[in-house]
Amino acid sequence: MPMTMSQKILxxxxxxxxxxxxxxxxxxxxxxxxxxxxxxxxxxxxxxMGFEKVANPQNVTLIMDHFVPNKDIKAAQQCxxxxxxxxxxxxxxxxxxxxxxxxHALIPEEGLVVTGDVAIGAxxxxxxxxxxxxxxxxxxxxxxxxxMATGKAWFKVPSALKFVLTGALPKYVSGKDLILxxxxxxxxxxxxxxxxEFTGPGAHSLSMPDxxxxxxxxxxxxxxxGIFEVDDVTLAYEKEHAKREIRVFKAxxxxxxxxxxxxxxxxxxxxxxxxxxxxxxxxxxxxxxVKIDQVVIGSCTNGxxxxxxxxxxxxKGRKVAKNVRAIIIPATQDIYLKCLxxxxxxxxxxxxxxxSTPTCGPCLGGYMGxxxxxxxxxxxxxxxxVGRMGHVQSEVYLASPAxxxxxxxxxxIASAQEVMR
Amino acid sequence: MKCKGKAVKYGDNVDTxxxxxxxxxxTSDPRELAAxxxxxxxxxxxxxxxxxxxxVGGENFGCGSSRExxxxxxxxxxxSLVIAKSFARIFYRNAINIGxxxxxxxxxxxxxxxxxEVSADLDEGVITDLTTGKSFKTEPFPAFIQNIISAGGLVNxxxxxxxx
Numbered sequence: 001m002p003m004t005m006s007q008k009i010l011x012x013x014x015x016x017x018x019x020x021x022x023x024x025x026x027x028x029x030x031x032x033x034x035x036x037x038x039x040x041x042x043x044x045x046x047x048x049m050g051f052e053k054v055a056n057p058q059n060v061t062l063i064m065d066h067f068v069p070n071k072d073i074k075a076a077q078q079c080x081x082x083x084x085x086x087x088x089x090x091x092x093x094x095x096x097x098x099x100x101x102x103x104h105a106l107i108p109e110e111g112l113v114v115t116g117d118v119a120i121g122a123x124x125x126x127x128x129x130x131x132x133x134x135x136x137x138x139x140x141x142x143x144x145x146x147x148m149a150t151g152k153a154w155f156k157v158p159s160a161l162k163f164v165l166t167g168a169l170p171k172y173v174s175g176k177d178l179i180l181x182x183x184x185x186x187x188x189x190x191x192x193x194x195x196x197e198f199t200g201p202g203a204h205s206l207s208m209p210d211x212x213x214x215x216x217x218x219x220x221x222x223x224x225x226g227i228f229e230v231d232d233v234t235l236a237y238e239k240e241h242a243k244r245e246i247r248v249f250k251a252x253x254x255x256x257x258x259x260x261x262x263x264x265x266x267x268x269x270x271x272x273x274x275x276x277x278x279x280x281x282x283x284x285x286x287x288x289x290v291k292i293d294q295v296v297i298g299s300c301t302n303g304x305x306x307x308x309x310x311x312x313x314x315x316k317g318r319k320v321a322k323n324v325r326a327i328i329i330p331a332t333q334d335i336y337l338k339c340l341x342x343x344x345x346x347x348x349x350x351x352x353x354x355x356s357t358p359t360c361g362p363c364l365g366g367y368m369g370x371x372x373x374x375x376x377x378x379x380x381x382x383x384x385x386v387g388r389m390g391h392v393q394s395e396v397y398l399a400s401p402a403x404x405x406x407x408x409x410x411x412x413i414a415s416a417q418e419v420m421r
Numbered sequence: 422m423k424c425k426g427k428a429v430k431y432g433d434n435v436d437t438x439x440x441x442x443x444x445x446x447x448t449s450d451p452r453e454l455a456a457x458x459x460x461x462x463x464x465x466x467x468x469x470x471x472x473x474x475x476x477v478g479g480e481n482f483g484c485g486s487s488r489e490x491x492x493x494x495x496x497x498x499x500x501s502l503v504i505a506k507s508f509a510r511i512f513y514r515n516a517i518n519i520g521x522x523x524x525x526x527x528x529x530x531x532x533x534x535x536x537x538e539v540s541a542d543l544d545e546g547v548i549t550d551l552t553t554g555k556s557f558k559t560e561p562f563p564a565f566i567q568n569i570i571s572a573g574g575l576v577n578x579x580x581x582x583x584x585x
Contacts, residue, residue, distance in 0.1 A: 074447035124487040140489035140515035189481035364443035
């Protein structure tokens with residue numbers, strides 16, 4: 001039976017010659033991780049299971065990123081619970097304030113998940129690492145607890161959608177526009193339970209940050225995982241980041257897919273998802289005059305150095321519009337430092353932006369940029385559900401860093417092209 | 422598994438942010454989470470449900486975040502079963518793992534109206550709308566998942582060595 005790329009990785013980790021869609025399997029995990037919201041529940045379940053020690057302290061990772069630096073006493077208690085567990089279990093990778101980053105930016109950067117791995121994380125955007133050619137997927141806290149205790153997880157083998165990309169992205173169009181375009185096309189449940197596999201010359205033309213953004217939002221189409229074919233871009237990235245041996249898996253030529261989509265990247269336009277679903281997409285040309293109150297540039301979706309670079313190109317030497325708050329959040333300490341060295345932080349501050357330490361804060365309406373009733377935000381984050389960033393009557397418009405930066409300057413949803421011409 | 426209760430009904434794409442808004446995720450206490458369950462789309466949720474009632478949803482129920490707080494909040498609110506046209510995958514496995522009964526049944530989710538009396542026998546694979554008298558067939562879970570459910574969730578399944 002020919003297999004997709006995801007199926008091949010799963011089969012290898014289940015110790016099976018081959019697997020087929022729908023089969024229930026138990027897989028060995030290379031990485032299990034959680035954050036300050038999901039880990040406390042997992043730790044409680046772990047103890048309830050009667051386990052004392054995690055199976056492999058070297059492949060369990062806890063990252064404090066959602067509500068840190070602690071936004072309130074309850075958040076502080078949750079981080080304390082994680083910290084105590086990490087110390088007691090002698091976990092090799094525990095990331096606290098000062099060392100942490102937003103988990104899905106930090107994990108590839110630190111080489112904690114590498115090409116060919118199977119990884120689970122108690123956070124839905126764990127599907128990000130498919131950009132590296134790994135199988136990774138989000139799970140709940142009980143799966144995380146079971147994973148910590150046994151080093152394993154159960155999976156229903158997914159079928160897949162194949163995306164054959166051709167051409168190359170035009171200027172000011174990024175991986176974010178591509179994934180929003182795809183979600184607009186197939187819907188928020190268009191890939192439910194399935195893998196999204198990206199291949200073709202267009203896929204190979206995408207930078208690693210763009211691939212990470214695309215895979216990050218696979219969950220927004222309901223997918224189990226998103227994954228890119230391994231190529232020179234992957235290998236170059238892993239040469240710099242991987243601290244373990246990588247394993248390269250390739251889909252069989254005759255693998256079966258539920259559907260095949262061809263997308264010409266050169267035809268894509270900057271794309272914006274209107275409230276209250278990521279599938280409500282419009283190209284920038286269809287947006288009309290939408291006045292805004294806030295811009296957020298950051299998150300696990302778009303907080304990478306390339307995203308900061310895209311934003312800086314627009315914001316440098318310009319000013320954020322009156323009555324707009326612009327919040328910029330580099331995703332990791334390392335990215336923050338690189339932004340500082342590149343002069344971006346000065347450019348952002350001179351433009352009238354606030355630059356924050358890494359946090360998931362505003363993306364999920366935690367803190368650091370909550371919206372009032374009736375307010376609108378253009379955000380590079382990943383969800384625009386009702387009440388996601390604050391008041392139930394507030395609105396989130398999802399866009400790329402370039403579009404968000406341009407919108408900050410003009411005070412309405414706008415394209416980078418309009419600002420830069 | 423058998424249950425019976427009044428139906429409370431929602432539409433498509435009920436996401437985990439409305440099931441339990443992230444501003445309450447600074448706790449994992451089931452009772453505290455239950456107190457805020459569904460409040461962003463239905464302020465009257467708690468006043469209209471009683472212990473054992475049944476939640477009905479449309480397509481892609483539970484989409485969004487992986488927060489297990491979502492099925493925990495629903496379960497701790499007293500809901501005995503969620504019937505939906507389809508479930509988002511992480512919510513689906515979280516519900517199984519924590520022992521919240523769920524079942525996919527398009528016809529039942531379409532036909533049952535808010536306030537109807539509903540009974541379900543998941544072993545037999547039958548949902549009945551007692552208000553209209555209509556019955557609906559459901560697909561049984563695969564044995565592997567049935568074992569987790571029967572054990573009372575993944576924790577107990579792991580404890581008793583059903584899976585390891």
